[in-house]
Amino acid sequence: MRKLVHLASWFLGAKFLGRQAPLQTVLFINNQCNLACRHCNIYRRDSHLTKSYETIREELAYAHSLGSRFVDFEGGEPMLWRDGTHDLNSLIRLAKSVGFYSATVTTNAQLPFQGCEADSIWVSLDGAAGGHDLIRGEGAFERLVKNIAECGHPRLSVNMVINRLNYGEVRGTIEFAAANPRIKSISLNFHTPFPGTEELFLDWETRRRVIDEIIELKKSGLPIMNSVSGLNLMKGEDYVKRCWVTNFIMPDGSRFPECQGKSAGVCDRCGFCMAGEMHSVFSFKPDTILAGLKLRMG
């Protein structure tokens, strides 16, 4: 109920009073990673940054003071995070004690994560027939499948980022997710060409074809999180983006009121599904509002 009231007042304030407060925070707790994915510009193999428990406490309090009530812990690889006796579960409990309604984790699932106390877990899955390992390194898919099978978490979804290397595997990846009893749903994003990863950007014509295929699969009943309205918007870049819905706190502690796509100058090639989903929510598209409520309230 608390969540619903907060969501309603946040939406009404944003829609009718022009308030721009974040609903959710992406908090990077490290940049250390156990993979070196070809599409990623966050991880560092050399000079690692790992935040302390106290720093994360301050950053959570700051995000909460802005109005954010949903936090996603990201990295690097969040499952690697430790500070003395504190581990990732300590951060999830900390977020709740600060006042967040839910704490989620985005992971590459290369380490076992039984007992993870996150409200939901997002596992990054970039293919089911070789594409995943091509992007993330040999053996990554096999470890992911094993760790998902053993995790026992009731609210696990996967997130695919579609690029020039894996666009031919979209159907197979969605079918893989649908057939895996541990996976609740799949969300589909496109590669956003941050500096150094431009060559993976998928041309617009292919993107439109892939989106039509995703919509067809969604209509056939497969568990795709994206709404049809949001997917249709992602076929082009000509819509208002409300990226202030999420604020970002980076591994080095820098704080951004919105996605760093803006400072990187890549919003015209944005592939993050939340951009389209948020536009559709603010345009009162019922399918997107339902998908959003399912995500936040489920």
Ligand SMILES: C[S@@+](CC[C@H](N)C(=O)[O-])C[C@H]1O[C@@H](n2cnc3c(N)ncnc32)[C@H](O)[C@@H]1O
């Ligand atoms: C930076 S990773 C960190 C968390 C974790 N190590 C993982 O692999 O899921 C978080 C998410 O960002 C996605 N991502 C990385 N680079 C991207 C890009 N250029 N465009 C879109 N999504 C990207 C990843 O696929 C992953 O789902």
